[in-house]
Amino acid sequence: MTTIDMLPELPEESEPSTADTASGPRADYAKRRTFTAEYKRQIVAEYDQAAHGEKGSILRRERLYDSHIQEWRAANTAGLLATGTRKGRPAGSARTAEQKRIVELERENAKLRGEALKKDRVIADRDAALEVLGKGVSFLEALSSRNRS
DSSP: OOHHHHSOOOOOOSSOOHHHHSOSTTTTSOOOOOOOHHHHHHHHHHHHHSOTTTHHHHHHHHTOOHHHHHHHHHHHHHTHHHHTOOSSSOTTOOOOHHHHHHHHHHHHHHHHHHHHHHHHHHHHHHHHHHHHHHHHHHHHHHHHHHHHO
C-alpha cells in the first residue's frame, strides 16, 4: 500500500465555490458588503436596547464590529441615516465647468512645479559635479607645471 492510498478521500463538491465562479486576482476575497440606512438604524436600535451580555452576540450574528455601531450611531445622531444621504459632497453641489477647469489647472500646476523642482535638483547636481571636475583639472595642471620646472 502506498502513501497516496492511505490518504482519506475528500468529498466531492456539489456546487462550485465562489473562487471558481468569479475571475480575477481577488476572486477568492470576500465581497464588500453595503448596508441600507434602514438596516443601520435597525441594528443600532437593537444594539442599544440589548442587555450587556447580548451585544456581542448581535455583532457576531450580523458579522459586524463595534466600530460599525459607533460610526452608524454618530451618523444617526447627525441625521445622516434619517435622510439616507451618503458621505461626501452635499447634493446639488455639482461643479460647474469653470470649477472643473480650475481644479484641472491646479493639478497641472502642481505637476509642473514638481517637474521643475526635479530639474532644479538635476542642474544643482551637475553644477556640483562640474565644480569638482574643475578642481581636479586645476590640481592636475598644477602638478604638471611643477614637473616641467
